[in-house]
Amino acid sequence: MPKVLLVLGSNSDLPLFGDALKLWPALGIEVQVEISSAHRSPQRTLELATGAPGQGIEVIIAGAGGAAHLAGVIAAHTILPVIGVPINVPPFNGFDSLLAMAQMPKGVPVATLAAGEFGATNSAILSAQILALKYPQIQGKLTRLKEIMEQNVAFKIDAVLAGLG
Amino acid sequence: MPKVLLVLGSNSDLPLFGDALKLWPALGIEVQVEISSAHRSPQRTLELATGAPGQGIEVIIAGAGGAAHLAGVIAAHTILPVIGVPINVPPFNGFDSLLAMAQMPKGVPVATLAAGEFGATNSAILSAQILALKYPQIQGKLTRLKEIMEQNVAFKIDAVLAGLG
Amino acid sequence: MPKVLLVLGSNSDLPLFGDALKLWPALGIEVQVEISSAHRSPQRTLELATGAPGQGIEVIIAGAGGAAHLAGVIAAHTILPVIGVPINVPPFNGFDSLLAMAQMPKGVPVATLAAGEFGATNSAILSAQILALKYPQIQGKLTRLKEIMEQNVAFKIDAVLAGLG
Amino acid sequence: MPKVLLVLGSNSDLPLFGDALKLWPALGIEVQVEISSAHRSPQRTLELATGAPGQGIEVIIAGAGGAAHLAGVIAAHTILPVIGVPINVPPFNGFDSLLAMAQMPKGVPVATLAAGEFGATNSAILSAQILALKYPQIQGKLTRLKEIMEQNVAFKIDAVLAGLG
Amino acid sequence: MPKVLLVLGSNSDLPLFGDALKLWPALGIEVQVEISSAHRSPQRTLELATGAPGQGIEVIIAGAGGAAHLAGVIAAHTILPVIGVPINVPPFNGFDSLLAMAQMPKGVPVATLAAGEFGATNSAILSAQILALKYPQIQGKLTRLKEIMEQNVAFKIDAVLAGLG
Amino acid sequence: MPKVLLVLGSNSDLPLFGDALKLWPALGIEVQVEISSAHRSPQRTLELATGAPGQGIEVIIAGAGGAAHLAGVIAAHTILPVIGVPINVPPFNGFDSLLAMAQMPKGVPVATLAAGEFGATNSAILSAQILALKYPQIQGKLTRLKEIMEQNVAFKIDAVLAGLG
Amino acid sequence: MPKVLLVLGSNSDLPLFGDALKLWPALGIEVQVEISSAHRSPQRTLELATGAPGQGIEVIIAGAGGAAHLAGVIAAHTILPVIGVPINVPPFNGFDSLLAMAQMPKGVPVATLAAGEFGATNSAILSAQILALKYPQIQGKLTRLKEIMEQNVAFKIDAVLAGLG
Amino acid sequence: MPKVLLVLGSNSDLPLFGDALKLWPALGIEVQVEISSAHRSPQRTLELATGAPGQGIEVIIAGAGGAAHLAGVIAAHTILPVIGVPINVPPFNGFDSLLAMAQMPKGVPVATLAAGEFGATNSAILSAQILALKYPQIQGKLTRLKEIMEQNVAFKIDAVLAGLG
Secondary structure, eight states, X not given: OOEEEEEESOGGGGGGGHHHHHHHHHTTOEEEEEEXXXXXXXXXXXXXXXXTGGGTEEEEEEEEOSSOOHHHHHHHTOSSOEEEEEOOOTTTTTHHHHHHHHTOOTTOOOEEOOSSHHHHHHHHHXXXXXXXXXXXXXXXXXXXXXXXXXXXXXXXXXXXXHHHO | OOEEEEXXXXXXXXXXXXXXXXXXXXXXXXXXXXXXXXXXXXXXXXXXXXXXXXXXXXXXXXXXXXXXXXXXXXXXXXXXXXXXXXXXOTTTTTHHHHHHHHTOOTTOOOEEOOSSHHHHHHHHHHHHHHHHTTOHHHHHHHHHHHHHHHHHSSOOHHHHHHHHX | OOEEEXXXXXXXXXXXXXXXXXXXXXXXXXXXXXXXXXXXXXHHHHHHHHHTGGGTEEEEEEEEOSSOOHHHHHHHTOSSOEEEEEOOOTTTTTHHHHHHHHTOOTTOOOEEOOSSHHHHHHHHHHHHHHHHTTOHHHHHHHHHHHHHHXXXXXXXXXXXXXXXX | OOEEEEEESOGGGGGGGHHHHHHHHXXXXXXXXXXXXXXXXXXXHHHHHHHTGGGTEEEEEEEEOSSOOHHHHHHHTOSXXXXXXXXXXXXXXXXXXXXXXXXXXXXXXXXXXXXXXXXXXXXXXXXXXXXXTTOHHHHHHHHHHHHHHHHHSSOOHHHHHHHHO | OOEEEEEESXXXXXXXXXXXXXXXXXXXXXXXXXXXXXXXXXXXXXXXXXXXXXXXXXXXXXXXXXXXXXXXXXXXXXXXXXXXXXXXXXXXXXXXXXXXXXXXXXXXXXXXXXXXXXXHHHHHHHHHHHHHXXXXXXXHHHHHHHHHHHHHSSOOHHHHHHHHX | OOEEEEEESOGGGGGGGHHHHHHHHHTTOXXXXXXXXXXTSHHHHHHHHHHTGGGXXXXXXXXXXXXXXXXXXXXXXXXXXXXXXXXXXXXXXXXXXXXXXHTOOTTOOOEEOOSSHHHHHHHHXXXXXXXXXXXXXXXXXXXXXXXXXXXXXXXXXXXXXXXXX | OOEEEEEESOGGGGGGGHHHHHHHHHTXXXXXXXXXXXXXXXXXXXXXXXXXXXXXXXXXXXXXXXXXXXXXXXXXXXXXXXXXXXXXXXXXXXXXXXXXXXXXXXXXXXXXXXXXXHHHHHHHHHHXXXXXXXXXXXXXXXXXXXXXXXXXXXXXXXXXXXXHO | OOEEEEEESOGGGGGGGHHHHHHHHHTTOEEEEEEOOTTTSHHXXXXXXXXXXXXXXXXXXXXXXXXXXXXXXXHHTOSSOEEEEEOXXXXXXXXXXXXXXXXXXXXXXXXXXXXXXXXXXHHHHHHHXXXXXXXXXXXXXXXXXXXXXXHHSSOOHHHHHHHHO
């Protein structure tokens, strides 16, 4: 089963990824969750980034708030695609994090998503879209997800999970 | 050879992707360029999105300015990963485009990069990172790119191309 | 009776249009409400846009939050006037939506109103002002509305409805 | 021939409306241009607003920069639809004007367009969309405009004018 | 006793001026409060502006939120100094109002204060500073206020009122 | 002749006040210009603030860019009305200065004007409006200025000066 | 024991520095807390700045909200390093304070930290890093702090204090 | 002679530090300049951070643009004080860099200065203020600098250097 790594700067960011953590298995993807900070545990973060391929990880998702460097620091140490989710913490509600993630310099991209829960949930889907190129069994799931969304308009995680079977 | 599609809202956005258009072949990736607007040529945009898989395209990059809907509209019509590049046009220099691309709702992610040339160039690298999962020959190129960057610090396209061979 | 279409990206946006939904009938206008997302139900959105004239609809109002593409996508598929209402959802409270709606490219305008309840309520009045050009009976209602506002200064929906009779 | 009024806060804003001033006649609409300031010539502005219906004007477009009150002040004195175009003057390039136009209070909407040339050009198209409800001959022009844009993707005024005939 | 006029766009803005309404009499200034909207009751607003000198009013304070035109519209119709207080209403908390008030064009200034309660309270003090030039008895009060603030550091209205005697 | 003090943080800000420096004498007001920085020459700034009344100065205008503290620092040391003009220096073009001037705490107001030339020119007019309360001869000038503006719409300094006589 | 001075614009800002006030003694640093406002008690602020060296103070920390001039005003009167903490007060949540602190002119730097609690807590650590250059006993504490953070990832004050012993 | 390390993300940022590079020797401080990117040469950056103490470096200054992580990444790997200078590169002119530097999480501060040349020049002065605590000979230089600034108001590098002798 293809595998992604979700790195969060803090335990308190985990609830934001509630829907995502249900989506990954429903899309046939294994997720490994680690708490690590680019600044407070730089060594651990570096080891997560460089050790990922050896653990069969193919996509890394990093969620962080404030001066959100986590995704960029990981991207500096890997050639795996890195997805960044700006966390909407006070006082600027993720506006600073969005800029600190998206505006990466030439050579080291971070695939930045929406600040907050929208981006957190979408990180599961974007990683699935990426993995579906290599793992065709995910394609059917994503096509089914599009049908569920077209029918329900809203994205309700229960309806999505039920639809994905 | 793996293939990506670059869709731009306007011909005038093409120079911004100058480095990217050199990087794709150097990384062993074919790129197809199309000019289409989410708003002025919606039918053409829709056909590009839905027709992409049939043409062997595996990643779509969309660059647009202002109320930059192009990437989101394409993402609504495909399960391929979609990368968005906010174009830094006046009067807000891509600040509006960054928000209009990144803040996508649950269910339909756009992998948003930096506004302007940084994001344009990085769209080649991010698409290569995504394709490298499936096409191992690209992995060596990306590892080589990291070495070149570590040695040169700066990202000079000529040095990069020379290094990639 | 002239008719407008209100398209919302989500059921949860409906309360914001509470006053508007009372104003339309009071101004002699029929309103049809549909929930559709530019990204999750693009096909449905497209059909709403292209099918509007056939249903006697003359003005379309679209309310959406985040990377609010709904109004722009509808405007791409119709020559009817399209009014956009940025919805003030977290984390950026409609600031992103305002830019994603207003900054439309040449050729496809969206008549953008205030983020949040002010814009939602005003969408009823702007659509009435547009329809009043063709349906003179609405002109008297709008003139009466101006008098009520001049007298009450505040815009209290009950006073407005009572005054419009 | 249906008629619109374009009010600009300053003569220096006129070039921004270069394409718009060609589009109006091409779409079969007469345009009357007036220079008036909400603050420097409030009496003249008030007379333009209240006198518009008597001159056969059916839509008013107001372009202004900085604390752009012009559209709002006009809207306070008329029941005609008022379109606002934020002018991108330094030092904030129309960011202030966009907020000062869009964020109108309940009861008095301004149909706000993009800051700068995009909005200026689109003011001609939005006014035509509004007038087309009453004047069916404009509908064919707008449908033709959509076809021209679909074919050219870009919005080049010469191609548009040639296409409109 | 010198006299100022406080015009608010809405009754709901009055509590924000709670401290100010206590400060004016304590500083020996009479305040007349009126509710009027630049957009909903433009005629009443105009009459307040033009009628002010006849009522012995020497400074006008205008508080408004959103696209806050009230101060600018009043300033257009009077040569009295006009003080603007941006009201911190959702969704942008007065950020739009600050820009809509401060960025006035050449010829018609608005003396803009801080968004929210700070600005509201300070409008009493700024108007007193202006009037003190003509009414020397206010100078002693303002000098006393500076001493109270120097002693208390904080600005607690009860301490201030007690100190002013 | 009534007298105002213009304090600028830097000699290079002087050209921005070109029109203002012509307006003051035309309005019958004497202006004293001083260059002083809140941070680099705090002692001199303090002396200018506290010494102003002794020199017959009745209004102080402070222009500064970046973290523009000049007006606030002066206001802390005087009971004279202080007008702040945010200077539009790079990289943020006065956006930082506007916030640093307007958002003053309770007790010490700064009458903030528009960033850049608009605010600079208006500082002459606002100071005249303030002084006109005490010096009736200025009232006629200001009334004349309103008439000139109503006639010319634009604010051209030559026309204004000619009109003021 | 080395000594720092914490100056806050208001008593109500003190809780934000709760963790910092525990960190200073744990890092072997004495902290003196003073409440003083740049604007309301300028004399007291000036005396705190100029008197600091005489009291053995080697670093000054200033926390303030809104148009946060406190750190800049202190920096103007001392050659000690000055650390600024933007306080996240409504309505702009410290966004104005961040700009008003960071954007200091040439010659007078303020070492600006994050708006809100992050910056408040970090002011203790930055001051310790500065003092550790001169007082080697602090170096061990800071090295220990880095180890604690690497182990805990999160920054929990209790774990930090326990670890520092 | 005390020594600081200046790390820049790119050679092209060097001219911005022109004045700073003259100030350091004039203040009796040795400066070592290195070009290294947090993202393109992460290994080199890490070695610069960890190797600094061994080279006698006591303060590190990092200048970077866009998603400016350089200062934060260095701060994660050292207990030396780290000063961050946001570089004003397009399209957002350092606004993104300011947020990406200042908003650091608890535990790892970056002493952030103004975006652009002001911050670059001030990094020399702030580092001197820090070093002056330990190296009293710098104190006289800084006191002299304050006198020069008080006399000249403006900060002209030639006058400053001449004054420092």
